[in-house]
Amino acid sequence: LEDYTRAMSENELINSLLDVPDKAQKVVGDTEVSVAATELEPGDLVAVRTGMSICIDGVVEQGRAMVNQATLTGEPLAVERSAGDDVFAGTVVEDGSILVRVRANTAQTKLRSIVSLVQAADSLKSEGQSHMEDLANKIVPWNFLLAGLVALTTRSLIKTSAALMVDYSCALKLTGSVAVMTAMSDAAKMGVMVKGAKYFESFAKADTIVFDKTGTLTEAQPRLACVLTTDGWSEDEVLRLSACLEEHFPHPVARAVVNAARERGLEHRERHAAVEYIVAHGIASSIEGRRAIIGSAHFVFEDEGARLESDIKERIELQMQGLSPLYLAVDGTVVGVLGIEDPLKAGVREAIADLYALGVKHVVMLTGDSERTAERIAREAGVDEFKAELLPEDKYAYVERIKGEGRHVAMVGDGVNDSPALGLADVGLAMGGGSDIAKEVADIILTDTDLAAIVRLRRMSQGLIDRLTSSYSKVMLTNSALLALGITGMITPQTSSLLHNGSTIAYSLGNAKAYLR
Numbered sequence: 001l002e003d004y005t006r007a008m009s010e011n012e013l014i015n016s017l018l019d020v021p022d023k024a025q026k027v028v029g030d031t032e033v034s035v036a037a038t039e040l041e042p043g044d045l046v047a048v049r050t051g052m053s054i055c056i057d058g059v060v061e062q063g064r065a066m067v068n069q070a071t072l073t074g075e076p077l078a079v080e081r082s083a084g085d086d087v088f089a090g091t092v093v094e095d096g097s098i099l100v101r102v103r104a105n106t107a108q109t110k111l112r113s114i115v116s117l118v119q120a121a122d123s124l125k126s127e128g129q130s131h132m133e134d135l136a137n138k139i140v141p142w143n144f145l146l147a148g149l150v151a152l153t154t155r156s157l158i159k160t161s162a163a164l165m166v167d168y169s170c171a172l173k174l175t176g177s178v179a180v181m182t183a184m185s186d187a188a189k190m191g192v193m194v195k196g197a198k199y200f201e202s203f204a205k206a207d208t209i210v211f212d213k214t215g216t217l218t219e220a221q222p223r224l225a226c227v228l229t230t231d232g233w234s235e236d237e238v239l240r241l242s243a244c245l246e247e248h249f250p251h252p253v254a255r256a257v258v259n260a261a262r263e264r265g266l267e268h269r270e271r272h273a274a275v276e277y278i279v280a281h282g283i284a285s286s287i288e289g290r291r292a293i294i295g296s297a298h299f300v301f302e303d304e305g306a307r308l309e310s311d312i313k314e315r316i317e318l319q320m321q322g323l324s325p326l327y328l329a330v331d332g333t334v335v336g337v338l339g340i341e342d343p344l345k346a347g348v349r350e351a352i353a354d355l356y357a358l359g360v361k362h363v364v365m366l367t368g369d370s371e372r373t374a375e376r377i378a379r380e381a382g383v384d385e386f387k388a389e390l391l392p393e394d395k396y397a398y399v400e401r402i403k404g405e406g407r408h409v410a411m412v413g414d415g416v417n418d419s420p421a422l423g424l425a426d427v428g429l430a431m432g433g434g435s436d437i438a439k440e441v442a443d444i445i446l447t448d449t450d451l452a453a454i455v456r457l458r459r460m461s462q463g464l465i466d467r468l469t470s471s472y473s474k475v476m477l478t479n480s481a482l483l484a485l486g487i488t489g490m491i492t493p494q495t496s497s498l499l500h501n502g503s504t505i506a507y508s509l510g511n512a513k514a515y516l517r
Contacts, residue, residue: 024055027099044102053092058100060085065096066251069368078251090416094251139168150487161493162486166479171504175471179511183464186515191432191447192457199443202427204461205408209360209454210399210421212413213367213374216431217381217451218342222252224260225323225341228316230308231333238336240266242328245283245294253326253340282326290331300327300334308334322376342373349382351451358458362407366395368417396420412454414438429454456516463515471507478503 026035027045037055040046045061048054054067066078069091078094081087087100147163154160180197187194194200214220227235243261246254282295284304293304300306306329308316316325316337323339352363365386367374374388387398399421403409411418411425416437422428423441430442431449439445446453479500486496 025052040102042102042104046100046102047097048087048093048100049097050093050095053090054087054100055089056100056102057086057088057104058102060087061099061101063096063098065098066094068092068094139172143167143169146483154487156489158493159487159489162489162491162496163483165493165497166482166486166500168475168479171475171479171500171507172472174504175475175507175511176468178508179464179467179471182512183460183515186460187457190453190456190516192453193445193447195443195445199427200461200464202408203410203429203444203457204465206410206427207360208362208364208402208407208409209355210364210366210395210402210409210411210425211383212395212415212418213365213369213377214342215414215449216412217348217365217377217383218344220342222256222324222340223343224256224338225343226319226339228319228337228339229335230312230337231335233335235336236264236266238328239264239338241287241292241330242294242326242336242338245285245292249283253324256340257326257338287330292328292330294326294328297325297327300329304329304332306332306334322372324373342369342377344377344380345449345451348451349380351455352382354455355458358455358462360458364398364402366390366398366421392417392420396424399424413442429457460515467511471511474507475504 022037023034024037024040025032025047026040027033027047032047040056046056046058048065050065060081060083062083064080064082067081067087068078069088081098086103087098143164147160150156150163151160180200183200184194184197211217224239227239229235229238239257239261243258243266246257248254282293282299284291284293286292293300293306301308306327320337320339323341326338326340327334328336328338355363362385363383365374365378365381365383367377367386367388368390369377369388371388374386377383378386387394390398395418399409399411403424403426409425410427410429411421412429412431413419413422414431418430419437419441422430422438427444428442429444429446430438432445432447444457446457482491482496482500485491486493491499
């Protein structure tokens with residue numbers, strides 16, 4: 001009944017966290033009608049505009065928009081979606097307007113499939129008890145049997161009492177529970193919530209650690225990485241003009257450009273005319289009678305026909321490996337390129353090196369981001385394998401495959417898209433700044449987003465295993481010796497009782513010491 005109630009409450013929470021919007025704007029003829037999302041059927045046409053969530057899986061039939069797909073892919077930046085592209089429930093239109101042809105009803109969306117994967121993963125987890133407590137329970141009847149044999153063979157009440165004064169179960173359970181409680185307490189002090197003692201052991205045994213990229217290894221905050229110039233412009237001039245154009249728009253890339261200009265102390269006066277924002281492409285304006293544009297390569301070169309010598313363009317593309325480029329052009333000539341990155345968190349490379357030193361054999365990064373960006377982050381982080389452009393079910397399938405190869409897998413993530421893999425892994429760790437569903441599914445929650453906390457947790461987990469192993473050996477050896485001495489009459493029952501309880505307290509106090517100082 002406890003297990004059933006727990007499973008039901010977890011699944012109810014998962015479902016409530018993943019609820020799609022209740023209403024949708026259904027297009028009927030030339031009009032729009034607000035209907036319940038659950039009433040939509042495959043083939044219906046739905047209108048979605050800036051700031052609205054998409055409530056169904058479908059295909060864009062008309063329009064263009066920038067869609068934030070972080071719930072599914074973990075990508076920090078919105079992606080362009082136009083006619084013929086797939087869109088999914090739970091994603092959000094940041095800019096633009098699209099008409100979406102419904103492909104599946106709300107009960108069959110990709111976001112809902114995450115729930116099914118999480119529930120399946122949860123059912124695969126073992127519920128085994130710790131070896132020490134299991135052994136302690138099994139030994140109790142043998143203690144009474146031993147006392148009976150002593151009584152029958154010796155006919156001595158004193159020797160029989162000595163056999164009953166010493167048992168293994170008390171010391172095994174007490175020393176083990178104290179070691180675990182101390183580990184739980186120490187973990188809480190360093191901002192880590194472990195949902196059960198067995199997850200310490202699972203993390204200590206993990207030989208493969210799988211990391212999500214966005215928000216786990218990276219900051220998930222776009223930042224200006226570099227400014228490249230052409231046509232005689234300086235970096236400051238390119239950045240100043242770019243910030244002047246971008247400051248009117250609140251999207252993350254625009255904030256990265258404006259913040260970089262502010263950090264360099266680049267002041268700019270309003271010199272341009274009205275700013276025109278072309279959804280999913282870029283910005284256009286007029287400065288002192290000259291047309292200025294900033295945006296994607298497609299917008300600048302194909303839509304606006306801007307010029308840039310082929311050899312310079314190749315050099316820029318080479319230097320922009322792993323970055324998202326913004327091209328700035330004035331009067332049809334590219335004058336500069338801004339490279340935007342999702343920066344690696346401080347200390348990530350050192351933390352991963354420490355994990356290798358602590359016995360981890362394989363570190364993998366899984367991401368929904370592009371191949372080039374993933375390659376750059378993996379190289380900077382010191383990860384020895386990465387997979388890019390993955391959806392939640394792809395991450396789940398990867399973890400399932402390597403578990404099938406016999407690896408002990410720890411998964412670290414922070415988003416809804418990581419939840420199935422977190423649930424399937426031998427132990428799942430959710431970063432503190434992550435989504436509620438990731439924290440619900442994970443076995444361990446870290447309030448700190450610094451990966452150094454994972455290194456400390458690994459050391460603590462290994463320390464707990466060492467203490468449990470050491471306690472088991474000490475208890476079995478000490479109490480076996482006391483039983484032998486008591487049964488042979490070499491010590492009195494009172495002495496054996498004193499030594500038994502005294503050693504139990506001493507071993508427990510030893511296990512109550514802090515793991516990390």
